[in-house]
Amino acid sequence: MEDLAAQIVSKAQKLGCQDAVADVIQNRSYQIRFGRNEPVISNRWREAYASVFLVHDKRVVATDIKDLSDIGGSLERLVKIAKASQRNPEYAGLAKGNFKYERFRPDPKVLSLDNGSEFVEAAVHGALDQGAKECAGSFWRYEDEHFLATSNGMEGHDHRAGLYLSIRAMVSLESSGHGIACASRLSQFDPEKAGRKAGRIATLAKDPKGGKAGRYDVVFDPLIFGTLTDQVAGRLSAYSVLAGFSPFGKRIGKRVASAAVTMWDDGSQESLARKKFDMEGVPTKRTALIQKGILKTYLHNTSTAKRYKTRTTGNAGLISPDPHAVFVKPGDWSKDEVFSEVKDGLWLTNTWYTRYQSYVKGDLSTIPRDGIFHIRKGEVVETWKDIRLTDNLVRLMQNVVALSDTTEQMMWWGEVSIPNFVPYALIKDVNITRSAE
Amino acid sequence: MDGERDLVDYAVDYARQRGATYAEARFERQEPEQFILKNGTLDALYVGADRGIGVRVLAKSGLGFAATNSLTKAEVKAIVDDAVRIAKVTKRSTPITFASEDPITTNWSVPEVTKLADVPVEEKIQTFQAIDKSVADLGFKIPARYFQLSCNRIAKYFANSEGSKIASYSPRLRTSFFLTVVNGADAEQSHREYGWSGGWEGIRELKVMDRVLDEAKSMQRSLLEGKKSPEGKMDLIVGPQVSGIAAHESCGHPTEADRVLGREASQAGKSFIGPDGLGMKVGSEVVNVCDDPTVEHAIAFYMTDDEGVRARRRYLYKEGRVNEFLQNRETASAFNTHSNGASRAVNYNVEAIVRMANTFVEPKDHSLEEMLQDVKFGVYMKSFMEWNIDDKRYNAKYAGREAYLIENGELKHPVRRTVIELTTPTFWSAVDAVGKDLEFEAGFCGKSDPSQALDASLGGPTMRLRNVYLR
Numbered sequence: 064m065e066d067l068a069a070q071i072v073s074k075a076q077k078l079g080c081q082d083a084v085a086d087v088i089q090n091r092s093y094q095i096r097f098g099r100n101e102p103v104i105s106n107r108w109r110e111a112y113a114s115v116f117l118v119h120d121k122r123v124v125a126t127d128i129k130d131l132s133d134i135g136g137s138l139e140r141l142v143k144i145a146k147a148s149q150r151n152p153e154y155a156g157l158a159k160g161n162f163k164y165e166r167f168r169p170d171p172k173v174l175s176l177d178n179g180s181e182f183v184e185a186a187v188h189g190a191l192d193q194g195a196k197e198c199a200g201s202f203w204r205y206e207d208e209h210f211l212a213t214s215n216g217m218e219g220h221d222h223r224a225g226l227y228l229s230i231r232a233m234v235s236l237e238s239s240g241h242g243i244a245c246a247s248r249l250s251q252f253d254p255e256k257a258g259r260k261a262g263r264i265a266t267l268a269k270d271p272k273g274g275k276a277g278r279y280d281v282v283f284d285p286l287i288f289g290t291l292t293d294q295v296a297g298r299l300s301a302y303s304v305l306a307g308f309s310p311f312g313k314r315i316g317k318r319v320a321s322a323a324v325t326m327w328d329d330g331s332q333e334s335l336a337r338k339k340f341d342m343e344g345v346p347t348k349r350t351a352l353i354q355k356g357i358l359k360t361y362l363h364n365t366s367t368a369k370r371y372k373t374r375t376t377g378n379a380g381l382i383s384p385d386p387h388a389v390f391v392k393p394g395d396w397s398k399d400e401v402f403s404e405v406k407d408g409l410w411l412t413n414t415w416y417t418r419y420q421s422y423v424k425g426d427l428s429t430i431p432r433d434g435i436f437h438i439r440k441g442e443v444v445e446t447w448k449d450i451r452l453t454d455n456l457v458r459l460m461q462n463v464v465a466l467s468d469t470t471e472q473m474m475w476w477g478e479v480s481i482p483n484f485v486p487y488a489l490i491k492d493v494n495i496t497r498s499a500e
Numbered sequence: 501m502d503g504e505r506d507l508v509d510y511a512v513d514y515a516r517q518r519g520a521t522y523a524e525a526r527f528e529r530q531e532p533e534q535f536i537l538k539n540g541t542l543d544a545l546y547v548g549a550d551r552g553i554g555v556r557v558l559a560k561s562g563l564g565f566a567a568t569n570s571l572t573k574a575e576v577k578a579i580v581d582d583a584v585r586i587a588k589v590t591k592r593s594t595p596i597t598f599a600s601e602d603p604i605t606t607n608w609s610v611p612e613v614t615k616l617a618d619v620p621v622e623e624k625i626q627t628f629q630a631i632d633k634s635v636a637d638l639g640f641k642i643p644a645r646y647f648q649l650s651c652n653r654i655a656k657y658f659a660n661s662e663g664s665k666i667a668s669y670s671p672r673l674r675t676s677f678f679l680t681v682v683n684g685a686d687a688e689q690s691h692r693e694y695g696w697s698g699g700w701e702g703i704r705e706l707k708v709m710d711r712v713l714d715e716a717k718s719m720q721r722s723l724l725e726g727k728k729s730p731e732g733k734m735d736l737i738v739g740p741q742v743s744g745i746a747a748h749e750s751c752g753h754p755t756e757a758d759r760v761l762g763r764e765a766s767q768a769g770k771s772f773i774g775p776d777g778l779g780m781k782v783g784s785e786v787v788n789v790c791d792d793p794t795v796e797h798a799i800a801f802y803m804t805d806d807e808g809v810r811a812r813r814r815y816l817y818k819e820g821r822v823n824e825f826l827q828n829r830e831t832a833s834a835f836n837t838h839s840n841g842a843s844r845a846v847n848y849n850v851e852a853i854v855r856m857a858n859t860f861v862e863p864k865d866h867s868l869e870e871m872l873q874d875v876k877f878g879v880y881m882k883s884f885m886e887w888n889i890d891d892k893r894y895n896a897k898y899a900g901r902e903a904y905l906i907e908n909g910e911l912k913h914p915v916r917r918t919v920i921e922l923t924t925p926t927f928w929s930a931v932d933a934v935g936k937d938l939e940f941e942a943g944f945c946g947k948s949d950p951s952q953a954l955d956a957s958l959g960g961p962t963m964r965l966r967n968v969y970l971r
Contacts, residue, residue, distance in 0.1 A: 098763040105586035109568040123544040129569040149542045199765035231766035307644025307680040416888035476767045498895045499969030
């Protein structure tokens with residue numbers, strides 16, 4: 064595997080390609096899904112394939128080669144297709160440079176982990192211990208190894224691994240809570256804590272009544288604040304901006320969030336998405352996205368960077384630039400102070416199904432799930448259900464008034480697509496709607 | 501595919517030798533060809549050649565699945581060993597069981613008049629460049645024009661330890677567009693998606709050019725002539741696109757048996773319909789909602805599912821009541837019934853779970869004109885942009901893209917951003933007339949972990965709802 068990426072690039076060049084990238088990936092991940100407090104299936108993968116990006120006379124073509132025994136044939140077919148394709152005048156080449164990569168290795172204890180049953184049991188036990196009756200979720204041991212080569216001479220090896228557990232605890236259909244555990248090191252993995260949090264929220268959320276539409280000051284738990292920051296980061300890909308999928312077009316240097324908000328993308332820091340390099344072989348690094356509320360940059364690969372007359376941010380994917388992991392600078396409020404600041408408002412713990420009426424304006428709605436609490440002076444006075452958050456992404460970020468002083472790594476199915484390190488957040492004047500009878 | 505069939509058959513036999521009480525193996529070869537045309541420029545063309553084998557076994561009390569893309573006997577042996585071992589170490593109070601089903605030996609394929617593989621990529625690109633040019637030539641201000649074409653050819657071979665051996669071939673075509681039309685600081689955005697099981701003739705059959713131009717014109721009209729949508733209780737007529745999304749979200753999902761049982765609770769959620777919910781009233785008597793994998797040329801067409809069970813039409817809601825759940829063999833066993841062939845996987849490397857296929861409101865006999873006649877004041881919401889629904893599938897929202905005011909039975913000016921935010925029973929109970937103009941759109945249905953975004957059709961005719969609250 065070590066030499067395969069370079070062989071692919073060399074072969075592509077011999078076939079006339081000016082630019083080529085090969086990322087040979089070995090996936091050895093393992094998963095246990097559980098439902099109704101018990102495992103429902105265990106999954107294991109043994110996959111090895113090559114993600115390949117070729118450019119022939121400005122004609123760009125990409126593929127995943129699954130049949131590694133016929134690399135030559137696959138490349139010949141691909142180049143033939145590229146020749147029949149059309150030039151992309153916006154393509155501006157691959158990154159060049161004398162890049163050096165950080166040295167880090169995954170935790171050997173994570174790599175040698177062969178059975179995650181005890182983590183599932185610990186999480187379920189934690190939730191049931193708090194009063195939950197039914198739990199579902201998944202445990203993951205991620206492991207993939209990347210061997211990257213580019214036609215600009217970049218070669219790199221990156222072995223990535225981590226542990227993840229997501230648990231939803233339920234007391235009844237409408238009384239539930241969610242917990243997340245993420246760690247790159249076995250010693251830092253605490254699924255029972257995630258279970259306890261899910262169980263505690265579920266128990267607190269007993270007997271909900273229908274919520275009331277209106278404008279509220281809202282405390283966002285890290286999981287749901289992570290949904291917002293994940294949306295922001297995704298919409299800051301230059302590709303999203305160019306395609307009309309972003310409210311951040313023409314807003315570089317403008318205020319897009321309150322002064323309390325500073326966030327950055329960083330694939331080089333420890334997270335479940337830690338990686339040494341992007342798909343062009345550019346070392347990952349910290350990239351300031353929003354500094355005290357001011358938009359600093361979009362996320363770029365070499366081609367989008369040229370279009371915006373700037374430099375790549377090291378976020379190249381196979382086709383478009385994408386965020387690696389999002390970090391929000393913690394505030395100087397304690398968690399209790401954030402809650403106490405709310406005289407009469409809501410505490411939301413999770414959400415899903417975030418959709419836009421207008422991407423360019425940022426008009427969206429999303430549906431809170433799991434614990435929804437009406438709070439006064441930081442104390443829960445009622446549990447609600449059946450509400451919808453209907454607002455605007457930029458407006459929400461501009462209305463952030465307080466962030467707690469610690470962050471947690473959040474990642475969750477669909478809504479928080481990459482690791483987001485987020486605190487508790489207080490956002491004022493959030494629009495809440497609900498179904499009419 | 502003989503070599504792959506041998507490996508699949510070997511995997512099933514070897515799993516039984518290793519102690520699996522049930523074993524199945526599925527080979528899939530997918531050959532996707534996709535491109536994006538962004539503002540007239542071809543972005544990267546993606547051409548895949550994906551294939552591999554997945555093995556699923558019942559052993560002791562557990563269910564194990566393992567997959568590889570290395571098609572050697574040694575590697576297939578290794579994944580069988582993996583699947584059996586992880587199933588055996590599973591600790592459960594009750595073993596997972598599958599409902600019994602008759603074994604099937606068959607070979608089916610979808611007719612492909614003009615083979616997708618025979619149409620040069622240049623011709624495919626040029627087809628969409630012509631559409632893009634036609635839109636640009638309208639003279640509207642359209643700063644973002646985004647077209648996507650995805651062709652896929654899916655060949656499968658499935659075998660299980662009960663004697664099923666099934667080969668299949670499904671060519672599929674999917675096209676979507678996303679337009680942004682602006683007028684000063686105002687903007688209207690639209691995303692539409694269409695799918696076809698079959699060959700390149702689907703582009704003609706789907707009338708993509710006409711649909712794109714009609715959409716751009718209606719967006720421009722909304723921008724120039726659109727007024728605020730009225731608020732309050734009134735009559736509502738929804739077009740096929742809205743009926744289709746409601747069929748999928750507010751009927752198909754809540755009747756998925758695995759969701760009802762809690763297997764998906766942590767991700768896609770549960771259902772407002774409980775395990776004893778068959779017969780529960782959720783709508784008026786004119787409401788029939790079906791899921792049918794055998795609708796010809798619909799993008800989720802299949803004749804046997806990924807557990808080797810024959811496909812058939814399922815009446816999920818019948819005469820306004822919950823009539824049937826979507827079942828696979830695992831959920832059917834829990835309900836002491838049989839699978840109705842609703843088990844699908846997005847590829848070889850993930851387990852098959854309960855999925856919708858082509859879900860639609862069954863058409864009846866009304867025309868749009870007949871439905872309009874009886875409406876004194878209301879809104880005709882032809883299509884939507886934003887939508888979502890809670891994880892128990894009870895509170896849905898559909899925000900209008902193309903909509904018009906209705907006064908005294910006549911369509912008036914466009915109205916913008918009409919919002920339907922209703923509970924599932926409120927929505928379906930308000931339906932008093934169902935049209936005959938059944939149409940389908942395509943969607944990706946998301947479920948499971950790892951997430952499986954699967955081809956689905958969303959369909960329906962025009963429907964009339966009486967006295968519902970709109971914003």
